[in-house]
Amino acid sequence: MKYVGFLVVLALTIALAVAVSRPFGAIPPLAPLLDPNHGFWQNAISEDELAEDELELKNLSSEVKVVYDENLIPHVFASNAADLYRAQGYITAKHRLWQMEFQTMAAGGRISEIVGPLALDLDRMTRRKGLAYGAEKGMKFIQENDPDSYLLLEAYADGVNQYIDQMSDARLPVEYKILNYRPEHWSAYKSILLLKYMTDMLVGDRDLEYSNLRKILGDVMLDKLYPEYPSGVEPIIEPGHKWNFNPLSVTQPDSIPYPNDQLVIDPLPQPEEGTGSNNWAVSGSKTKSGNPILANDPHLSLNLPSLWFSMQLTTPEHSVKGATLPGALGVISGFNENIAWGVTNATRDTRDWYKITFQDKTRKAYRFGEKWEQTTFRVEEIKVKGEDVFLDTVVYTHYGPVVYDKTFNSKRQDINFALKWNVHEGSNEQKTFLLLNSAKNYEDYNIALDNYTAPAQNFVFASNSGDIAMRIQGKFPLKWKGQGKFFMDGADPRMEWQGYIPNEQNASTLNPSRGFVSSANQHPTDSTYPYYVFDNSFEFYRNRRLNSQLSEMSEITIEDMQGLQFDDYYLHAAEALPIMLELLSSEAESGAEAKKYLSLLKEWDFYADPNQKAPTLFYIWWRKTYGQIWKELSENVAPIVLPSYYQTVLFMKNEPSDPVFDLKNTSEMETAASHVKQGFEEMLADMKKWEADEGDFSWANYKKTTIQHLVPQFKSFSVENVYTGGGSGILNATSSRHGASWRMVVELGPEIKAFGIYPGGQSGNPGSKYYSNFIQKWANGEYLNFDLRTSDQAEGVLFQTILN
């Protein structure tokens, strides 16, 4: 009897121990999660309480000192580059391990491993557009051409891996505990993959949409609604700039037979609306101190843990500080003792699609001119949590991968398009940042940039010696006018890119007479630049506001530049609202609500500050009006893009009775005024609902800026309803989900003064007090001191650690 009793209890005990060690559906294993010594409770402890005087890091040539300032910004002091990047890897992993790994899992198309079949289509998409393929090419390229950088990449990886191997269960980031997986080792490949992922985030193309538009509208109407150079554009490089080079020639085929199908396939995911950035530098002639000042604020999805991690990286040769990208070496946007630099996305169509004609069903060959070229097959092995491995065969042509085919997302089985994208060519972006980190002058900056392929960026520059510069750097294909705007026939060799614009012919400017350089994702140059430049997503508002402010300003201080980064002036509203009010006839003004709203709009100073009510009214009214104007276009089943806000406002202003406003399927002849009125009515209906449900319609409360955890389902790890102004198309580009992901202002000179802030915190741990502590300051337009520190500086130290 007692044996039975014992065995029954023992069995129950073991069953219990096993049950709490296993996941049930989405519920993670309970005991490892709830154990106060190893589980999530341990993640409640902040970094300062865990500070250690010494930590073990092998393979260093001498000890490395890491000083954390009161904001948990690590300042790494190493005796050489290899030690520095090994320590950077170690320290970054210590604070941001889950995020850096999760992002590379996404980049490698491996999310299904973590979350299961839910993410399979996303992973297939990532694989099929060839990000991992591009990273493999990139790795080979660096190994062959730049073994020194490769060694540094390996040192960084070693630092990350030493941290992973030392890490106790208690310190395992809480996301691993909830999602029930563990980190794997880092590698040089992953750092490269991460930079490819940035390209994917920032580069888009609208070739599919433009192909459809061309079919729907015809060339003439297309050019009218979507002019490549609308009037009033203010390019990045100052107008009138002289191009001191002999351009390469590009031969345009006499006739261009485009594939003429209307396509209903889903377009490739695009960089999200609101992704953009500002940067500028003013020369000493315009500043109070006589020193140049540089500013940069990249706009991206607002996420936690933040995309950026601030660091100072110091060796006896250089000392650099700014925003690093967890997973990549060095500082991405920052400054050292001699120079400062910053980046904005140089959006340009560098991604083209070629229709592939296969010889037969085996897809082993495709037509190219008179010949049949061989394809290669790449089998993507996608592990899926809880299921069998998914094998996806992707056909590669000399253009690139055939992303959509009969097995993936194509509703028409006979259509195969290959993606040509410079991310698939070997390149070494990491080198650019390594060189910029230690650059001393304008020449060094240019040498650094020569290594840079994608994602194309507008690199702003300022130096101690007083230079300011801007260079639009990427590997840009040489194109004849219109090439790559639409899908092309891959069987026709004349459709091939004819080479690349040489680096020294990329648009750039040094110390222009106007005393400043600036960029905000607009057209790179005026129409005199001798190469074809096209993109659908050039921005029209931030750049004009920025340039008009910079032109007017003099005696500029750091505070002025900070103010400009936080500038809420809504230029689009300032241009559109007076036209809309004029087009709205008085009959709509009956009704108390209409009168109330109109008077708010009429009194408005066009600043989208958080407490203002008019921006909400304008925003809704505009969106409704815009939707109404392009209603017929947007009702197409085939994917298209709509004309820009800028162009739409130009039509409303200059040709309010033009046939572009007429909806063909109604009996009346619509004008701009009809749409404005209709939009106003719809706005009244929306506002009625909003006021009933929510009450307050002040701008911050309406746009509800949210800084979302990388796993959107982890809502309590996000910070919602941040009270701040700005919006899309405004210098302070903070919309609901996008905005300044990093703000930096640096004054060069004998002593560098620097300020920075980002919407997050240094810690990647949602339980830490350093996880989201910058958000309130960021939302108020405040900054943290980012001055360079020396290793023995005593004030403002949170703790320090020796790595040995």
Add this chain to the structure above:
Amino acid sequence: MKFILLTFLVALLVIVINPFLPYWAIMILIAILAALVGIKGAGAFFAGGFGMGLAWLGQSIYVSSISGSSLPEKMGELMGLGSDMALFAFTGILGFLLGAFSALSGSLFRKLFKRKPDNIYGRS
């Protein structure tokens, strides 16, 4: 007396050893401890349960109070429990169950080797 002793020893075990060993190792140690202390069924069950349950509850309260972190609330919300109180309770209950069954197993294991007539001394 043995009840209080075992409760205390289990709690001590959890506090001192658990930071270095996973919960299942602690379970084995609790079973051994219960066998060594020699306490009968129900007593072992509750002593092991309270020892580990209270230790886990205490540790979770300690960690969250010294850190001042809002993580327990965030986790409670994330797990659909509504509040952090439920998480403290769950942690305590889970600790209780693990400790209780381990100690009971240990106690019953000892019983296997016990000689039949030892109750002639009138004590267990």
